[in-house]
Amino acid sequence: MTRIIPLCPVESIAEPGSRAFALGELEGFIVRKDGEIRAYRDSCPHTGVPLAWPPGGHLDADGALIQCAMHGALFLPDTGECVHGPCVGRFLEPLPVRVAQGVVELLADARLAEELDED
Numbered sequence: 761m762t763r764i765i766p767l768c769p770v771e772s773i774a775e776p777g778s779r780a781f782a783l784g785e786l787e788g789f790i791v792r793k794d795g796e797i798r799a800y801r802d803s804c805p806h807t808g809v810p811l812a813w814p815p816g817g818h819l820d821a822d823g824a825l826i827q828c829a830m831h832g833a834l835f836l837p838d839t840g841e842c843v844h845g846p847c848v849g850r851f852l853e854p855l856p857v858r859v860a861q862g863v864v865e866l867l868a869d870a871r872l873a874e875e876l877d878e879d
Contacts, residue, residue, distance in 0.1 A: 763868040765876070770797065770862050776837075778818035778826075783866070784876040788855050789818050790864055791826060793837045797864055799855040800840055804828045806847040826852070 765783065767790065773779045776793040780802060787802040787810065802810045802818075806828070812818045813829035820827040825843070826835040833845025840852030856867040868876060 761870070763873045763876075765866040765868055767799075767857070767864045767866055770859055770864055773797075773864075776819060776823035778812070780812060780818070786855075786872070786875050788866075790857065791818060791837045793819075793823070796838060797857060797859055798837060798840070799857040799864070799866065800826070801853040801855060803853065804830060804833060804847065805842065805850040805852065806831055806833060806845070811852075 767781050768779060773790060773792040778789050778791045780789045788799055789802050790797060790799045802812065804811055807830065809830045811826065811828045818826050820834065826837055828845065831846050833842050833847055835842050835852055840854055842848050842850050858865050858867060
């Protein structure tokens, strides 16, 4: 069974822009670019550190790519693929989201819901 968890209104995310969220043990972020909404776990595939510095600043200066503040790795917003930096060819872990009535919602399967309930 899928658990649906409201995260934030779409309009609260700049275009392009990002917004961090934390639920239980899950730290993630939402990216809004070219009218598309995507979400990823906030963990660089290179070292596991959070990508943003300051929190919520996940895009590069141009708003074109997701950027890891620690090592400068750059990721495509639509796929999470690293295209520059120490983890080229690796991917951010996507999180399933949808937009319903203007709200970004996380679609948590049983494994993800379990992680959310850990305190």
